[in-house]
Amino acid sequence: MPNTRARRAGRPGPRRHTRRDLVVLGVLLGIPLLLDLALIWGPTLASIGLSFTTWDGIGDIRWAGLKNYDNLFTTYPQFWPAVRHNLLWLGFLGFLAAPFGLLLAVLIDRGVRFSRFYQSTLYMPVVLSLAVVGFIAQLILSRDQGALNAVIGGRNPTDWLGNPGINIWMVLLAACWRHAGYVMILYLAGLKSVDPGLKEAAALDGASERQAFFRVVLPTLRPVNVIVGVITVIESLRAFDIVYAINKGRNGLELLSVLVTDNIIGEAGRIGFGSAIAVVLLLVSLGFIVTYLVQELRGEERR
Amino acid sequence: MTAPAATAPSATRPTRAPARHRGRFGVHLFLSAVSLAFLAPLLLAVYASLRPYEETARYGYFSLPRHLSFDYYRQAFADSGMSRYFLNSLLIAVPGVLLTLFLASFVAFAVARLRIRGGLVLLMVFTAGNLLPQQVIVTPLYVLFNKVPLPYWMSDSLTMYDSYWAVIAVQTAFQLGFCVFVLANFMRTLPREILEAAIVDGAGVWAQYWRVTLPLCRPALAALGTLQFTWMYNDFLWGLVFLSDGDKLPVTSALNNLRGQFFTDYNLLAAGSVLVALPTIVVFLLLQRHFIAGLTLGASKG
Numbered sequence: 001m002p003n004t005r006a007r008r009a010g011r012p013g014p015r016r017h018t019r020r021d022l023v024v025l026g027v028l029l030g031i032p033l034l035l036d037l038a039l040i041w042g043p044t045l046a047s048i049g050l051s052f053t054t055w056d057g058i059g060d061i062r063w064a065g066l067k068n069y070d071n072l073f074t075t076y077p078q079f080w081p082a083v084r085h086n087l088l089w090l091g092f093l094g095f096l097a098a099p100f101g102l103l104l105a106v107l108i109d110r111g112v113r114f115s116r117f118y119q120s121t122l123y124m125p126v127v128l129s130l131a132v133v134g135f136i137a138q139l140i141l142s143r144d145q146g147a148l149n150a151v152i153g154g155r156n157p158t159d160w161l162g163n164p165g166i167n168i169w170m171v172l173l174a175a176c177w178r179h180a181g182y183v184m185i186l187y188l189a190g191l192k193s194v195d196p197g198l199k200e201a202a203a204l205d206g207a208s209e210r211q212a213f214f215r216v217v218l219p220t221l222r223p224v225n226v227i228v229g230v231i232t233v234i235e236s237l238r239a240f241d242i243v244y245a246i247n248k249g250r251n252g253l254e255l256l257s258v259l260v261t262d263n264i265i266g267e268a269g270r271i272g273f274g275s276a277i278a279v280v281l282l283l284v285s286l287g288f289i290v291t292y293l294v295q296e297l298r299g300e301e302r303r
Numbered sequence: 304m305t306a307p308a309a310t311a312p313s314a315t316r317p318t319r320a321p322a323r324h325r326g327r328f329g330v331h332l333f334l335s336a337v338s339l340a341f342l343a344p345l346l347l348a349v350y351a352s353l354r355p356y357e358e359t360a361r362y363g364y365f366s367l368p369r370h371l372s373f374d375y376y377r378q379a380f381a382d383s384g385m386s387r388y389f390l391n392s393l394l395i396a397v398p399g400v401l402l403t404l405f406l407a408s409f410v411a412f413a414v415a416r417l418r419i420r421g422g423l424v425l426l427m428v429f430t431a432g433n434l435l436p437q438q439v440i441v442t443p444l445y446v447l448f449n450k451v452p453l454p455y456w457m458s459d460s461l462t463m464y465d466s467y468w469a470v471i472a473v474q475t476a477f478q479l480g481f482c483v484f485v486l487a488n489f490m491r492t493l494p495r496e497i498l499e500a501a502i503v504d505g506a507g508v509w510a511q512y513w514r515v516t517l518p519l520c521r522p523a524l525a526a527l528g529t530l531q532f533t534w535m536y537n538d539f540l541w542g543l544v545f546l547s548d549g550d551k552l553p554v555t556s557a558l559n560n561l562r563g564q565f566f567t568d569y570n571l572l573a574a575g576s577v578l579v580a581l582p583t584i585v586v587f588l589l590l591q592r593h594f595i596a597g598l599t600l601g602a603s604k605g
Contacts, residue, residue, distance in 0.1 A: 021508040029413055032406040032479050033425070039476035040432040043443035050442065057442075104337065107330050114331075120591060121338040124345065127583035129537030129555050135576045136344050138569075139351065145569045147347055147364045177341065189526065193492075223488045230434065230484075238436050241539060260438035265544065271442055278439040289434045293427050 044282065051275035058269070068276035079277070082254040085168060086284075089175065089255075090236035097176040098232050101183025106213065108184070109191040119188065126181045134245025137161070137174045164252025171242060171253060179235060183228050190224035191217070226292065233288045237281060256281045345580075352376065352574035359570060375574035385578060388554035392582075394467055395542075395553055396535040399474040400528055406475070407482030408520060412512045414483070415490035416498055426487060433480025437540055444473065448545060460548070469545040470553070474535050482527055489523040490516065529590045533583045554579055 017025070054064045072079055104122055108115045125133065140147045141160035149157040161167045194217055202212035218225075240257040243249040249258030256277060263274030351359060353371045362369075379385060410429065414422035451463035458466035493516070501515045517524075542556035549557075558579050 018507060024507070024509045025413065025417075025419070028406070028409040029419075029425075032410050032429070032483075035406075035472065035476040036429055036432050036479060038447075039444065039473055040435065040440060040480075041428070043440035043447070044435060046443035047439050104334075107334060110330065112327055112330050112334070114334075118334045118338055120588065122341055123587070124584065125341060127533045127587045128580050129539065129583075131537070131539050131555055131558065132576045132580050135558075135572055136348050139348055139573055139576075140344055142569070145360070147351075150364045177344070181341070227485065227488070234434050240437075257436055257438050260436075261441075264438070264442050274438075275442065278436070281436045282439050285434055285436060286431070289431045293430065 047275045047278050047282075050272055051279045053272040055271045056269045057264075057271045064272060068273045071273065072276055072280070078254045078259055082256045082259055085253070085255050086237060086239070088168065089172065089239050090233065092172045092176065093179050093232045093236050094229075097179040098183045098228055100176070101180040101228075102187050104180065104184040105187035105191060109188060119185075123181045123185050125178045126185070128178065130175075130178070130239075130241035131245045133174050133178060134242040137170065137242070138246060141170055161246055162251065167246075167252045171246065175235070175239065175242060179232070182231070186224055186228055186231075187221065190221045194220050226295070230289075230292055233285075233292075237285050237288075345577075348573040348577055351570045352577050354570060356568050356570040375568075375571050376578060378571060379575040379578055383557075383575075385554060385557070385575075387550060388552055388557040389582070391467075391551055391557075392536050392553040392555070395470050395474065396532055399471050399478070399535045400531045402471070402475045403478045403482055403531055404524055404528060407479050408486050408517060408524065409512060410479070410483045411486035411490055412516050415487040416493075416495075416511070416516055417508070426483065429480040429483040431480070433477060433484070437477070441540075441544055445544060464545060465547045465551070467551065470541050473541050473545065474538070478531055478534065482531065485527060486520065486523060489520060493519050525590065529587060532586055536583055 050061075051068055052064060052066070053061050054067070055061045104118075108119055108122075112118075128136075138146070138161065143149065143157050143159040143162060146160065148160060152158070158166070160170045198216050198220065199212055202216045207215065238257060239255055240249075240261070243253040243255055243258060244261070247253060249255055249262075260274050260278045260281065263270045263277065347364065350368075351364065352375050353373070354368055355370055355372075355374070358366075358369055407429075410425065413419050414426050419425075445464070448464040448469045449462055452461060453463055453466060453468065455461060458468060460466055463469045463472075497519070498511060498515055501511050506515065536553070537555055539553070539555040539558075542553040546552055546556075558575055
């Protein structure tokens with residue numbers, strides 16, 4: 001395949017790239033690649049290595065085999081709740097926030113009046129940092145000083161963020177607040193580039209608006225769908241700032257990212273053990289990442 | 304939007320118009336309700352930040368104000384030296400965004416437009432790298448940055464650790480993947496003929512990238528630039544981990560440090576949160592015009 005392409009593109013002359021072209025290519029591909037390998041993939045491999053040791057960050061690095069992993073799965077009490085919370089996060093964002101964002105995008109894209117205003121408003125939470133979202137959540141949901149309890153009234157105020165049975169749902173709502181707007185803006189951009197002739201043709205063929213959307217418009221949004229899916233997974237697995245801003249990710253808000261942070265930058269200094277949790281997080285992420293990329297690759301071949 | 308409908312057979316119009324009107328009303332109702340719900344937390348924070356805490360405590364959140372002032376903002380801004388932290392955020396985010404967009408657009412160009420051999424592998428390396436959880440790379444990077452020496456004029460700590468360079472480098476490396484992914488997808492939708500014409504005219508790789516492809520990517524670059532600025536500005540983990548000198552912290556990380564001080568008074572916390580949120584909101588509102596103009600430009604092209 002590359003050969004036929006090279007021949008076709010090589011039409012103007014016998015050689016496709018001059019020496020200068022090769023230098024430009026080498027430097028401008030080399031710098032980002034070097035950055036990526038040195039600062040992302042190298043440290044990732046190092047973390048995997050460290051997960052098999054009992055390093056405390058200061059002393060000697062001693063090999064421990066699978067001991068960290070064994071401890072993690074069998075004796076570390078916060079591990080499985082954290083896994084559950086991460087999965088819950090994924091389900092919530094993927095099945096509630098993302099479809100809601102699509103719905104908002106479709107409604108706004110119909111060209112109603114004030115659509116610019118709606119769009120700006122709904123996107124607003126996205127530009128806030130998750131840390132700020134966490135602070136605002138406290139302002140509203142705090143037991144004694146929060147606005148929500150002030151609205152509800154009653155003699156026994158609910159501890160929205162302190163009660164481990166409730167707080168995860170409250171935090172998920174706050175996360176949705178941001179995620180829906182983000183998904184919306186991505187779909188809006190995609191919808192704007194859909195050829196209106198397609199919708200028209202579907203309408204001429206007698207398709208209802210709903211049919212036209214699901215059969216004609218949505219399939220052309222495939223690149224956006226892929227991006228939304230990837231972002232939803234990343235946000236769910238990386239979720240960290242918001243729970244950390246609320247209560248350092250304890251008492252019902254445990255997440256894998258919090259456990260890693262607690263172990264490697266906390267007072268414990270259990271870098272080996274923290275790395276083992278990081279590797280679990282890495283493996284779960286890679287599962288999703290590889291699935292998506294394989295799908296992308298197949299799409300490439302078909303194109 | 305309505306112009307193409309006029310060319311449709313006129314028979315379909317009269318039957319559809321009333322239904323559309325009814326639909327519009329429902330859409331407005333729904334969208335304004337959702338908008339209000341989305342704005343409420345922010346409005347509440349702004350309102351609380353303008354009132355003394357004793358007043359909120361005594362009369363409740365939804366009482367009419369008796370005193371309104373910017374006292375809490377002054378307190379948060381001046382007493383905790385937030386202006387310094389805002390500057391730090393700019394020193395990190397602006398070069399970070401420009402560098403990321405430049406490097407990522409070239410990689411995307413090579414993969415999507417030049418179709419270099421191994422391009423897909425390259426795309427996978429970058430994209431997958433961006434999806435990794437930050438915590439996976441923190442410890443080894445900490446060790447690495449402590450070992451990289453820098454001259455005094457670049458870093459007063461003489462190492463990469465505790466310098467803006469460390470944070471800029473991590474931000475750039477990390478965000479490259481996302482930008483490469485999005486830009487490569489975007490560049491695939493650009494017509495190849497333009498590039499082929501340029502090649503026939505004898506344009507080298509640099510001219511094909513800088514003069515032919517990049518101008519066509521303006522809408523995507525504007526959108527990405529906005530996103531990237533907010534992400535880099537909002538990130539607080541990198542600043543917290545790679546900067547030890549409190550004076551160098553970006554504002555989001557600094558807010559985390561100031562938390563203890565803020566939490567004695569919820570209205571002060573509200574003011575601090577609003578202050579930190581303000582730059583990203585302003586940037587978004589300013590760039591939005593450019594952003595939407597870019598998007599319609601892209602739409603009319605196809």
